[in-house]
Amino acid sequence: MGRITPHLGLVLALGLLVAAAVRPVRQASSFERTRDAAVGEVQNLRLAVERRWGEYSSWPTPGALGEIPLEVAAAFPGDSILGGDGYRIRWHTVRYVSFSDEPIQDLPPEAIAAVDSIPTSVEEGTAESGLITLHSADPRLLAALLDEFRGDGSFVADSTWSLVVPPPGS
């Protein structure tokens, strides 16, 4: 090992200075790439499942975290997982109840009032909605997605960003 000459030391110090100055810019650039990739995958997945609903009036089968639904795998050529550097995407379905506004006719109003938690409307049944969730430990990414899909029924809870995908036409 040769000795570090002053000139070599100066070159190394300058290199360290440049690296230190460039590091924040590189970090910001890296985050932007991650955000763009996540937004792209979420939009691609939403379009794919809505297209699937439009064709079959059913949602793709829910999968595990990062698993691409088989029904929409064609929308992700070359990708093996739903996710990227520091985040994973999951496709869910959630059931919800639709109520009719018609009051129950068989029971008198006083009877209805006497029974706790008896719905005052007729239950029509259940429906199923789509739900895309993205799990990441980076709150910046969650906030970026919240801002990107603001007004589209997205929200953030804990380390999960969620986007409700209602059935088209509902």
Added chain:
Amino acid sequence: MARKRKKSKSKSKKRKQRASAPEADASESTDVEASSAADAEDPPAPDPGEGLEEAIDLDADLDGQSVEDLLAEASALAGGEEPADETASLEGGDRGPDDPPDSAEPENAKPDREASEEADDIDLVVLDEEPTDDDPPLRPDGTSDEESITTISLDDDLDEDAADLIAQAIALSDEELPAVRDDEVASASPDAGDEGSALHLPADQAGTPGQPPVMTRDALDALRELRTQGVGPGDAELVLDLGEGGTPEDRDRLLQAALAHVEMQDAVYRVPTAVVRPRRLGAAATAAVLVVALWVAFAPPSILVPPEPPTPTEAELLDGVRATLWLHMQQVESFRVEAGRLPRDISELADPHPGIQYVRSSNRLYQLVMRTADGRTVMYDSGSPAADFDGMATRFGLDTGGS
């Protein structure tokens, strides 16, 4: 071994020399005759009026004999009797003044030896001319205006003769060689004022026993004169122009210059001349840049840092908790519609959020509780849902009928 040989600069002068002094000085060696024979083939000599010049070649390569040795030997000899005749002393060499000349040497051996000596680069040549009628008149001090050449070369074969010469010169000039003060040593150079070639002698080594003798101002002045004549320390041969040099003062001055020349060459070899300043500047610059780099790495200025992307606000996080509770309420209600009962625990729901607590208070009542990141508790009570949950269905685009 140094050789003494007489070399005439002029063929006619040598003939005149032999003619005018056939029985020449008894001290003149037979080498003179041999060289005279050889000189017969020499090219024409320069004009008789050519300047007298002494050339002393004091190369730094002293064949192991350092300046200290020479000076020590010279000092030892300085206390002795000064030779009356320099020529006799030089030509006598290691022989005694009473020694017979080398006339016994065969004549046919002389040319061979002379050729050998010439091939070995004659080391010491002293021109000693006997005065003739044609010669210019001598000065009162015994010197002549006519210039002659004496070449003294202390080359590889330095012998006692050269040492004797130096000893005599030192004995003559020893009293006039005051040592340079310590503060003068640092700038002891014939190029005083020229930083590029200045000698950097450590002050603690100047004039100390065992160290090279320091150069005197006279020696430096003499060297400057030599520099002006185009003779530098790096020259292989130091040429001293005696000019009118027959006076003891001139000889002293020239000898001092010669000694200073040798000392300078010796000092150049001894003293490291590496320049320290660039290394120090480089190290300082490296340290400064390193400090700035560490500052930028661990506490970068705002101008280098792009604006940080926002994170979810508390209101957004609270709204997200309510939305999560509302979606789980829809799942509980769906389970109740499909199963005809409330789930016993949350595990009966499909993919529940891990942060939600489900409390079944009766067959028809339940509560869903979730905490925000800052510890706030948000509850959905199926008996009296909070107004904050109104409008969620519309927000998510779900058709839930009248609810």
